[in-house]
Amino acid sequence: MIKKCQVFTPAQNVSELLDYVGYISNLSGKKVIENACGDGNILTEIVRRYIIDALTQNKKIEEIRQGLQSDVYGIEIDEVHYKNCINNLTYVAESFNIFNVKWNVFNGDFLKQNYVNMFDFVIGNPPYITYRDLDDETRNFLRENYISCRHGKFDYCYAFIEASIICLKQTGKLAYLIPSSIFKNVFAQELREMILPSTVKVIDYTTQKLFEKKLTSSAILICHCGEAVSNIVYKDVARNREYQISKNRLVGKWVFSSIAQNSKNKKFGDYFTAAISIATLLNEAYILKNFTEENEYIIIDEYKIERELIRDGVSPRTLNYNKTECILFPYKYDNNKLIRYTQKEFEENFPEATRYLRSYAKELNARKSDKGCEWFEYGRSQALAHLNQPKLLLSTIVTKEVKVYELTKECIPYSGIYIVPKGNCSLKKAKEILESDDFLLYVKGIGINASGSSLRITAVDINNYTL
Ligand SMILES: C[S@@+](CC[C@H](N)C(=O)[O-])C[C@H]1O[C@@H](n2cnc3c(N)ncnc32)[C@H](O)[C@@H]1O
Structure with a gap:
């Protein structure tokens, strides 16, 4: 040590x-x-x-x-x-x-x-x-x-x-x-x-x-x-x-910025919610890169997965490189409400996805998942309750500029920080704020130096940004 x-x-x-x-x-x-x-x-x-x-x-x-x-x-x-x-x-x-x-x-x-x-x-x-x-x-x-x-x-x-x-x-x-x-x-x-x-x-x-x-x-x-x-x-x-x-x-984090953040002003978090995306805790099983499509299934090696369980899966990194990936999504939404399958429901309704995921059984069971999480579910899924709507995504690492990506309602971010509006606030406005020079200056003050000239920020930092 x-x-x-x-x-x-x-x-x-x-x-x-x-x-x-x-x-x-x-x-x-x-x-x-x-x-x-x-x-x-x-x-x-x-x-x-x-x-x-x-x-x-x-x-x-x-x-x-x-x-x-x-x-x-x-x-x-x-x-x-x-x-x-x-x-x-x-x-x-x-x-x-x-x-x-x-x-x-x-x-x-x-x-x-x-x-x-x-x-x-x-x-x-x-x-x-x-x-x-x-x-x-x-x-x-x-x-x-x-x-x-x-x-x-x-x-x-x-x-x-x-x-x-x-x-x-x-x-x-x-x-x-x-x-x-x-x-x-x-x-x-x-x-x-x-x-x-x-x-x-x-x-x-x-x-x-x-x-x-x-x-x-x-x-x-x-x-x-x-x-x-x-x-x-x-x-x-x-x-x-x-x-x-x-x-x-210097209360809380020490922000060494020459510009004072006025504590009386409204904060980003009063109008929007910034939060950390889902984490599968086993991307190699859930993120699907090389597959073909056949009728109601997608095919990966010797396995099939029911198409109903497939969504676009993105991360700031894949978006940056314009890569397309899919994610196995073992949940559904009903009227915007997240529905979690019971083990019995999942295994009976999706026998092929069950067979595919079982091939990762050892690794899936070794994850340190949230309490009460079923073997086939993501390790951290709290974010899912808010994701069935248009949203923004940005990386926790900022290098030179803050890159903000617009995501559709169906798209599932599996890393980074997502932003959804509170009430009727517009996501276009949130994007404008996050891409502003002033926000970048704030990031330079509050971010933790990661490697090279990159800075690490958190969802809390974004919510605390005063407008
Ligand atoms: C980062 S190095 C710095 C060495 C030296 N101060 C220098 O600047 O070149 C830290 C040193 O602390 C020693 N060290 C680690 N834990 C210690 C402890 N509990 N008490 C005393 N020395 C410790 C390590 O063995 C190591 O040599």
Whole structure:
């Protein structure tokens, strides 16, 4: 599990981290910790700066050695990296003729240390491990010991940010390289509330990738404890822009847009419903690509499916590439009301589709479907109640522009976000809104950076867009 997070900080970002919290001069007597120090990429630069600063203050070598022993801390859970780190620090110290430093660097778990009110600086690049990749023991430990991990699908780094804030003195400073998803992720709400009072600056790399082969987009978080500022300085590195954002606006997701969303205005969700499409949870069975037609059936390999069960199936991706697909639709509508077949009805009325789906029985039964869902139904079908009408579809991933597709009443979207009107509102108007420059600007503010220059949005984001 730990191996997944061993991505070390490039030298350029190490300098930035230290500069942003002023780890530059007057460093003697100031306690600093790198709390997941790996091979010591950051700690070696800390030590180098510490020594140079002490030398410019004419401190004696012995005094500097003792200072290093009492002011510089590190901790690393992996023994191999811990040993590399000690060697690297010793190499730096010895290059200044400082020998035999007994480093305050430990091989251990920072999250189990309970350091409180102890450091002037925490500088680091903590491990990021998604909830999915955490083992049960770690999940339980974090849930029980860290407020930021009490609910939902937290990331391992939430606990590091929380523990870092706690270990700082009342005037302590934090410079932390973090995944920028913490600003928008719904499960990081408690963490955001915790860091908001001390946050003074966010340096957001948005589309710029700091770590090769990693999808995560990064930001530097700067916190100054004991400094009650009402604005955050937000720097968008990729667009080379910097502006002040009032903390009052950072409620829920942190939207770093220079344009304020006026909370008094009506929202998109007052006129339309944006919601997530159905999910079959086994597209290979339900989405039909290569088939021929014969009388009342469509033919797939050695199977037949009753035509009555076939609809156009679309996703933002297929629409983008103008591909046509069909979907096996094991439901019907009666007067716009969704009718779910009982198992008996389905199997008796559609023996051929039953035979076809049975060939996927193992995979269908292994799905983590909604409660009460029959074996032949889609895994998530809540959306179906609203889909028997004209609707719009857009992807959860936005790259450069928001693409909105118009779908007929019969068409079934199996991924993306669909939009249906409330009352008499016109879908044409909804399309106009979603394709507007202003909505795109909103997406740039609220979206979570996915890969490259793409942003991920949710149905809730769309409903919350103020008009
Ligand atoms: C993203 S790397 C960063 C390393 C170093 N800070 C750098 O920037 O080059 C995270 C490091 O945290 C270590 N680590 C993971 N969990 C830890 C824990 N609970 N306590 C201390 N170190 C941990 C990993 O072994 C890894 O070396």
